[in-house]
Amino acid sequence: MKKIVTNLTFWVLTAITAGALLGHFAPDTAVRMEVLGKTFISIVKLFINPIIFLTITLGIVGMSDLKKVGRVGGKAILYFEIVTTLALLIGILVANIIRPGDGVVAKQSSADISKYTKGAAEFSWLNFFLDNTTIQVLLLAIVLGVVLNRVSAKDQIVSYLSVASKWVFKGLHLVMLFAPIGAFGGMAFTIGKYGLATLLPLGKLMITVYTTMALFIFGVLWLILRTYRISLLRFLRYIREELLIVLGTSSSEAALPSLMEKLERAGVSKSVVGLVVPAGYSFNLDGTTIYLSMATLFLAQVYGVELTMSQLLTIIGILMVTSKGAAGVTGSGFIVLASTLQAIQVIPLEGLALLLGVDRFMSEARSITNFIGNGVATLWLASNEGELDRAKLEHAFANVQQTEDIQQDNIDYVRR
Template identity: 70%
Template sequence: MQEPQPKNSLLFKITTNLTFWVLIAIIAAILLGHFSPDTAVKTKIIGDWFIKIIKVFIAPIIFLTIVLGIAGMGNLKKVGRIGIKSLIYFEIVTTFALAIGVIVAYIIQPGKIDKAGLDIGDASKYTGEKSDFSWLQFFLDNVTLQVLLAAIIVGILLNYSSKREKAVSFLYKCSNIVFKALKFVMYLAPLGAFGGMAYTIGKFGLHTLLPLGKLMITIYITMAIFIFIILGGILRYFKMNIMEFLSYIKAELLIVLGTSSSEAALPNLMEKLEKMGCSKSVVGLVVPTGYSFNLDGTSIYLSMAVIFLAQLYNVHLSFGEIVTIIGLLMITSKGAAGVTGSGFIVLASTLTAIHKIPLEGLAFLLGVDKFMSEARAITNFIGNGVATIVIAKTEGEFLTEEPEEI
């Protein structure tokens, strides 16, 4: 009998990697869609069921992450000015990232095929009848927004409660359970990717792979621009070089690249930022808070993904609707920190709230979502490092000595 592969072997690492199985599923789906389109179209139900399971997690994840994020601000009060300054910086930079994603998506138009989207007819058949936009109706029809409002109110009330610590501890346990369940659901991602991709190729043909490729390239280029020009420009203002900073944290970047999660290198980043010159108090406050409120890469990806799907399904978005999307993502993206699949949840919740872009497009997007997670994680990671340096510099809590290697 053949002996099992040791856990440190290359073959074991490859075959136990979810991305590997998503890739296998995509290849199988493309082949089925091309050579047996009639059969491939029938696999749509697999992708649909995966989306339905994902939708179950939308309300609890948004509620728990927003409540915990706001309730955690009780600690920010102890350092007053630093906490407020951090939150203002996070909102400005992530909003800028969202706007960049929208602008680049409209310039390059990755969702267009020969200047048109998919030939599916009227997209309203997927989302319901068209109606004039109303903010009141928009709120009343969307459970996501109601959950967001409830979460904000509960989070604020908890800050003034004498039992805040017990409540937060309980909610953290609930959050861990929900995210652990989501982690197991994401093991079904290869099936979801297979169903969505096979249906798309079988229904619309191989040429639909073009917009997916364009989206991946566009997102990687946009995030590179954001890192080297935007974040690089911020560091340059404070007399620092982005390349030197990236070289200093190169080991941590490799960890993030390998795990597709910026949280994997969190302890190392905090230690290096302290050795670099940032005070322990600033690092201890800004870095953990940034993992919930400062997700530059995720913001870019989410805004581009929404516009991509709108282009793919020929859905026209008015300027007001685009502003609404950015506003929604400013809030919902705060629940997409460090957990595989949570960014997908945020995207689903945003599409559900807008109720104009077909939610079934998520199955199509799932095929390449895993291959963009590295770019999101690395951008988030670098963004949080830069944020910590900025806050330390503006607070006069940054030493001028050369950073020591560790």
Template identity: 65%
Template sequence: MKQQSSIEQKQSALYTIVTNLTFWVLIAIVCGILLGHYYPANATQMKFIGDWFIKIIKLFIGPIIFLTIVLGIAGMGNLRKVGRIGIKSLLYFEIVTTFALAIGVGVAYLLEPGKIDKTGLDVQDASQYTSGGSSFSWWQFFLDNFTLQVLIAAILAGVILNYSPKREKGVSILYACSDYVFKALKIVMYLAPLGAFGGMAYTVGKFGLHTLIPLGKLMLTVYITMGLFIFVVLGIIMRYYKFSIFEFIKYIKAELLIVLGTSSSEAALPTLMEKLEQMGCSKSVVGLVVPTGYSFNLDGTSIYLSMAVIFLAQLYNVHLSFEEILTIIGLLMITSKGAAGVTGSGFIVLASTLTAIHKIPLEGLAFLLGVDKFMSEARALTNFIGNGVATIVISKSEGEFVDADNPRIEE
């Protein structure tokens, strides 16, 4: 019986592995590398597969950005009911996530993970993404970018819906639409191994194996940056409120393991809320800050997205002006909201950002797909810890924190 049970466990583990999308992405990456190295001429012809995958992803940019922003603004109706706490929460979210975006950009420029050598990749058709050296114009930038137009339309629609007497019905309909769109995106993401194969085969076949070095540098840089953000930035915030970030992480270690195993913070949110209440945060603050932070307070996602954009610019040797960097941060401040927990949503945000700035080759997404799955854990963990810290901060600042039976998390 024990032997039979052991065999069943092994079969179950094997089934879990072979049905995991990450497993097939990894297989596709290896196949793409091998084809690119041994048969470069054939590998470069695989470019259309990566391009095809990116074109499908681009179809989701408008609907997802519109629905995410409208629902996010419409949801502020609940925040308005709690007055000062809701406003303070949003202000905290925006400040911290903007700081995370700036850190991502700064570290990417400092460590230059996308630099293969002094020149980057020799992309001959990169001129189609540039403005030909003409002076930067915000008005022309708006007219030429569908993504920005969708963003503004979504903001206006969200504000109108927020004050509409039929707000609840409208939100319900939009949530149903959003559910269908994200389900469709999830189905499309099953094609991710094909996109990874095409992008990796083309890149290695055309530029050689040394192009894999930047991907490794990006992974290492992202993990280092998120570690610094958690233990330095969030650590300083916690210390200001007389808490220890190390003890807090120890306190929620079970939830962090769940996040690590699922690569999503959504699975552990209910138990996080329960532990925050046991810790001393008021139920009303926990119920407001944690769910809202899941859409608005995405520290890890912000760091990754900003670093990914700069990484691709370095990879293709595309110079970004200071105005363009500020534009990227501004766009990501908006488009990154709601990018957590949904497979492929990060690529929608990246695609929309690259499309908006119209300078970095969009084909780079297929190249980036090769390592994205291996950084999702870092994003999810950072988002999760950041939301816990945000709840503690709001509770303490509002006098909504009571002494609990868990003094071990306090210094």
């Protein structure tokens, strides 16, 4: 009983349930809980860049072969492009087979979509880089790590960075005490603001998107891990706490630092974790890619637009590029979608208003798929590079509760 009471998974799941109930029965009160979810995510975000910076720098300094850094980075970019393109093609294929937009009536809406169309017109790779501090920190850490690797007094500098890393993770453990509150606020707001009734008109789209993402996770990602005899189900069980946090907050950022810590504990080298996870956060958005492709075809079906093969190829080409920058732009999903609609110029932009009510529910599926996809990418690349300690991996997968107990002990230690 004591283990249940002190178990973070139990409290996050309880908080999600309580938030959903409050949102359904007292929507006005639930909407005001948004501040809890937003505050939790904002605090966790404060830890993301320091953790990325320290993890990458320490990892590169500890590598004897600097050529490996470039090789891992190159393989990661190639992996991201192949897998996200595959996700894009799966989304288009399923949307064409099931046709979730058929029969949906395009009603006039008072929703303001100007900020999304304006953002689409202003999008550029320069803005993406300037707005994306994660990429900036990633590049800075790589440069500093390479420089420190060649400095004679690097041992003393590394000792300071190691102490800083230790305290940053201690602070993160303390913040994770409030994960249930963040999950409660996020779920209460979602249900209270939009209500389950908003799902009914677009229920077919919701079911299609969730089913497609499940097929991608348990089909494509399963096969990817299978190439190195790693069990996807055991991995999902290992990161169950983080998945619940992502579900409750609709944000993969909320659990990103914790994922990096768990991957290291599972035997992935610090340098691979530091390079792949933050880069994947910006470039390996499997769930977002699936949603964008399906949403585009959904709107085409709603308005009775029969896309030609050249138009479909245009959509694929646009999303292959713009979806990579989705994490670095405010209102990312809709802005990328708007830019796609503007490019092909046959689907009315007003169709975006149709998706506003269910986007928050879609966001949960997108975030979870992105999150799992980045974990799988890290494990695969670490295995491919010989940077995965299989003994540690097996121990971590076989002792999930022990790992969670260690995290809880760390939280209790910091709290005392």
